[in-house]
Amino acid sequence: MVDLYWLILLPIIVGSFSIMLSQKIARKVMVLLQILMVALSFLSFYHVRTSGPVVQNIGGWTDYIGITLRADILASAMVLLTAGMFLGMVLFNLRKNYADNLYLFLFMALEGLIIGIFLSNDLFNIFVLIEVSTVVISILIMYKKDSGSIYDGILYLLINIVGMSFFLFGLGMLYKKVGVIDLYGIERIVSTLENPRIVILPYALIITAVSLKSALMPLFSWLPKAHGTPSAPSVISAILSGLYVKNGVYLFIRIQSAFATVVDTTDFFLLMGFITAVVGFVLALAQHDIKLILAYHTVSQIGLIMMGINMKGTHTYWGGIYHIMNHAVFKSTLFLTAGMITDDYKTRNIYKISGVMKRMPAVGYATLFAVMGITGAPLFNGSISKYLISYGAKGSWVEYALILVNLGTILSFVKYSQILFGKSPKPGRSDCDSLRKAVVLTMGAMCFVGGIFGRWIVMFMFDVTFEVDPLSYWIKILIFILSFLAGALIYFGVLKKNNFFTIVNTFELGFNGVCLSIAMFFTVVLGYVAIIM
Structure with a gap:
């Protein structure tokens, strides 16, 4: 069984060193790295499949205090999917001229960040990983440096910063109310609360941000701009649409599970x-x-x-x-x-x-x-x-x-x-x-x-x-x-x-419109949860 943190760090470390190599050698190193990542991910998945979930507290801290990585059957399956997808993307882009060493580093860093989101059990660590991955993705969207991709990349960055601000406010309030931001710690503690209504506001803030990352109605306007950017490399569109947006769905599952005993x-x-x-x-x-x-x-x-x-x-x-x-x-x-x-x-x-x-x-x-x-x-x-x-x-x-x-x-x-x-x-x-x-x-x-x-x-x-x-x-x-x-x-x-749908062909919310839709969605969720509780 490989230590879980290596699944996160290995692509980032190797990607960093590859900057110093010639482009030809760096590409070969990336292919070998991805083959290794698939093998390690499969070993980790098989261990979880046969022996049960793996929990690793980095630094030897007790539960709910330090950085905790947890691989259950869902998380390990998503990590294996991630490694397999990145292997395909690296091979697909192997001979493209724009895939220089900096591009390869950013691409490998994105892989490590995505895997980190799947394995991390702490909401603040997840917040940091999402913020860094947002910056990396914005750079990759803008990598060819034409005006259209720069606009789309900046818009993606700003919208996600606004959305993750809701996430940060929510986890801050949650920590103040229950004293823990570990997902399984939250699940254990909220089930014992005498007044579960104290988690209504933090839950609404966090689930709003997660719904934005999942591209739910009406919070999806950022997605076509990011995934369909004209000059963005095809592998970036493929990773964003095929894999990265699933981070939001995965977090939705985890958040819903953590609050399931008090919020339905x-x-x-x-x-x-x-x-x-x-x-x-x-x-x-x-x-x-x-x-x-x-x-x-x-x-x-x-x-x-x-x-x-x-x-x-x-x-x-x-x-x-x-x-x-x-x-x-x-x-x-x-x-x-x-x-x-x-x-x-x-x-x-x-x-x-x-x-x-x-x-x-x-x-x-x-x-x-x-x-x-x-x-x-x-x-x-x-x-x-x-x-x-x-x-x-x-x-x-x-x-x-x-x-x-x-x-x-x-x-x-x-x-x-x-x-x-x-x-x-x-x-x-x-x-x-x-x-x-x-x-x-x-x-x-x-x-x-x-x-x-x-x-x-x-x-x-x-x-x-x-x-x-x-x-x-x-x-x-x-x-x-x-x-x-x-x-x-x-x-x-x-x-x-x-062509009945021509009228909605130009449907597009700008930055202000997306921010308004985020606020409206948050208000609706907050009101709904307040009523059902």
Whole structure:
């Protein structure tokens, strides 16, 4: 069993030393580092899977005082996912000229910070890690130094500073009330409070910040700007949309668990998840920029995940967790292939791109597999996680809400998939980098493997056994087929001709608007919690 702090420090330390190496050697070191990180992460995960959670108090302090790292089955699975994703991103970017030593250092530092957020058990340490990662991400967004990326990077930085100010105020008040900011210490102490209403304000402050990081409605306006920045490297968009935004969802799970004995806001966040999912796909349908379509659809998928983890059922919860991992794979694949497509076609306008399957077959098939995954097509990874979520929602309004959300997803990707077919405006085959093709094809294949072996993957990863009801699964397949036919009919018969969503194409909140939405969300959460308690 490797000490947990090495999983955080190793990429930062090696990344720091790589600055002094030649660029060619530094890139090879990064690849070796990522292979080592995957191996160490798997060893850590396997130890937790077989022996139970690992808790390490740095410096030998007693519980709830010093820095505590804790790896349970969820945290260790997320660390393994992080290491695997970064290995793919490093290989994808290995031959790009802009990936110099400073870029590689920042990228490796981001990996260590993300892993630190997953493993840290102290709210103040989490605050510091998020703040530093925000600065690193802002620099990476602005790395190519054009005016658009600089604006988007600064906006991302300022919005997240405002949001994390709520987090800092909340944990300060919480420490004053209960004397501890360790997540498991909070869980133990709040359950014994004579007057649990004293945690209403700190909870509302903290959960507002976490909801911003999760990109919940109406706090998501920063996400498309950051994830869809025109000049940001594709790997940055892939990591942000596929992985980093899951930090917010992960913290949401941890915060909700810590306060579960005194505050139950699952119904509220179930509804917010549904609204987020619907708004996300509506805005995705309104876009003509392929990266913005993907970015807004990340918002929709986060809404779906929030619905799963807030439905109080074993199937729905683990379906939501598995969808976190599935989304990391297929959305990262889509962003990477979108970057390759725009580099070749010299445009991000979806209506000016066609014939990708003929011009870039490997990229086309990787995109198609990822689209099948995100829409929940049978035999692909999204079908398993969506099946689990919908299975646990039987007999409630959520069952029909999930059908609507998936119909919206299908509509979005019927539109997106147009780029794959037809005649290419550019003659011949594209001369794509072979390593990049190998990376996206591997990730596309993972979408298929995650569906075929989904049941066993969930059982191995999370020690959760479930049976797939053949009748329910065939009904789900039938619903998917009908939804696909309806989606194609609605898009080609109605939406493509009339373009109803043009009115929201330019929907965008500036800095002041986002700050106002944060304040409004906080007020609503505070009022809701005060009423239910």
